[in-house]
Amino acid sequence: MNKEIRELFPVTRQYTYLNHAAVGPISRPVYERMSEYTADLLGHGLVHFREWGEAVERVRELAAQLVNADPAEIAFAPNTSAGLGMIANGITWLAGDNIVTADCEFPSNLLPWQRIGDRYGVEVRLVPERECRLETEEILGAIDDRTRVVSLSFVEFGSGFRNDLRTIGRYCRERGILFVVDAIQGLGALKLDVEECCIDAFAADAHKFLLGPDGIALLYVRREALEHIAPTLVGWMSVERPFDFSADQQPLARGARRFEPGVLNTAGVVGLGAAIELFLRIGPEEIERYLIELGDYLCTRLTEAGMIVVSSRRPGEKSVVICCRHPRLSAEDLYHRLDRQRIVTTPRRGRLRISPHFYNLREDIDHLIDTLKLTAID
Numbered sequence: 187m188n189k190e191i192r193e194l195f196p197v198t199r200q201y202t203y204l205n206h207a208a209v210g211p212i213s214r215p216v217y218e219r220m221s222e223y224t225a226d227l228l229g230h231g232l233v234h235f236r237e238w239g240e241a242v243e244r245v246r247e248l249a250a251q252l253v254n255a256d257p258a259e260i261a262f263a264p265n266t267s268a269g270l271g272m273i274a275n276g277i278t279w280l281a282g283d284n285i286v287t288a289d290c291e292f293p294s295n296l297l298p299w300q301r302i303g304d305r306y307g308v309e310v311r312l313v314p315e316r317e318c319r320l321e322t323e324e325i326l327g328a329i330d331d332r333t334r335v336v337s338l339s340f341v342e343f344g345s346g347f348r349n350d351l352r353t354i355g356r357y358c359r360e361r362g363i364l365f366v367v368d369a370i371q372g373l374g375a376l377k378l379d380v381e382e383c384c385i386d387a388f389a390a391d392a393h394k395f396l397l398g399p400d401g402i403a404l405l406y407v408r409r410e411a412l413e414h415i416a417p418t419l420v421g422w423m424s425v426e427r428p429f430d431f432s433a434d435q436q437p438l439a440r441g442a443r444r445f446e447p448g449v450l451n452t453a454g455v456v457g458l459g460a461a462i463e464l465f466l467r468i469g470p471e472e473i474e475r476y477l478i479e480l481g482d483y484l485c486t487r488l489t490e491a492g493m494i495v496v497s498s499r500r501p502g503e504k505s506v507v508i509c510c511r512h513p514r515l516s517a518e519d520l521y522h523r524l525d526r527q528r529i530v531t532t533p534r535r536g537r538l539r540i541s542p543h544f545y546n547l548r549e550d551i552d553h554l555i556d557t558l559k560l561t562a563i564d
Contacts, residue, residue: 191468192545202550205530207343207371207507207541210397212457219460220399220453238452245459249404252462252470253388254379258441261405262450266370267294269389269405270337272445273366274298276415277334281307286328286336290315292343295368299337308334318345318496319503325349326357335364340372340388344535346497346507348372355384364414370394373404374461375477375506375543377470386411392454395506395543398461402454407442421447473544477506480542480551484508487555496537509537515561523561529554 197203197211226234243257250257263269275298285299289312303310311328313320320342329336336358338349351367358365367388369378374395380388386408392398407415417438422428424444425436438444465473481504485495493510512520517533524531531540531554542550 191464192547194464195545198545200528202529202553204540204542204546204550204554205532206375206395206397206543207346207539208532209393209400210395210543212399213397213461213464215460215464216398216457220457223453223456238456241459242450242452242455245455245462248459248462248466252378252465253373253404253406254381255406256409256441258443259380259406259409261407261442261445262455263389263403263405263445264401264451265403266368266389266391267298269403270295270366270368271298272405272418273387273389273407273415274302274335275418277302277364278414278416279306279308279334282309282332283334284309284311284330284332286311286313286325286333288313288315288320288325288338288342290320290342290344291337291339292368292371294370295337295339299335315342315345315347318509319347319498320349322350322353325354329357329361329363333361333363335366337366337368339368340370340376340378341505341507343371343507344509344537344539346505346509346539346541348376348498348503348505350502351378351383351385358386359384364411369404371507372505374465375473377474380406380408387415392458392461395541396458396461397464397543398458399454402451402458404458405442405445407445409441412442412444417444417447419447420444423448423450468544476544477542478504480546480548481506481508483548484540484542484551484554487551488558491555491558493538493558506541506543508540509534510540511537512558520558520561524554524557527557529557 194213246257246260249260299310302308313325341348355365364386367385369388369390373390388406391403393400423446426439488510495510497509517538520538521533
């Protein structure tokens, strides 16, 4: 990536920031867009609410463009957990149904399904992680004629394993099973096409690889899935004509907007919009290509430094979330040693997790490796 893009991220002046799978820094355009909104609110209150409402709808269109959806299929949620919870609780469950997911899922994509299991007598089938991988055939083999939902992460948080969404999604679509995706560890770094992958719903907060503010998430619900997923929390904004205050009754909004019960986090939405504009300007395909190459370089250098890379680097399974171990030092120890040198990573599940983004350079990777080498002999 060029110097112009890197300069949009002031974090690079102080840190080697390689922790986007936890929280990513915002860019200058995101900061400026949010500042513009809050300054307008400070000086004018609600006078320009129509203009900002139009700005929100433009972000809905940008988000749809990013994932190849229709704008009517995009809603804004407070976070990934809320979005996945809306989906889980919006389905009409019957005792004896089952849900297929994995035992290595982040709690946001596990706890809602476990609650459904406890409450409605639904079986939650956990496909096991084996050597930091999930076998697609094992996932498909867990599905039967009582499976209502398959829910998996785009990229698994503790291993960096990239699920084969296309194969799993098509298998589910052919059988009328809802395919739900926790997209937060991939969206922004890897190209996602909801049509190609036959995804019925996904949620992804902006604060990781989308490089936006926290407290705002994208919620995608496929138009045809709306008849199977009902909003469990509705409010004045959930209806077709929210500003028609004289109507005693109104139908729900025809699209995913029915999942937005009240006033949105407008500052967060417009900030997310600025982030998506940058992604679209560079191109999702170009970002993914660059990051896969950077990830390969990182894994090569980690191996040279005596680290053990545990993330799968097989074709189709690679992501930009790289997990590794040291033969002698713990992940917590490595994390603290790197942190003292202003190299930002994180420990997860006994592994050091490194997650660069498109503004990172090979020089950042080299600095990390040089520091790890010095750490090993410290």
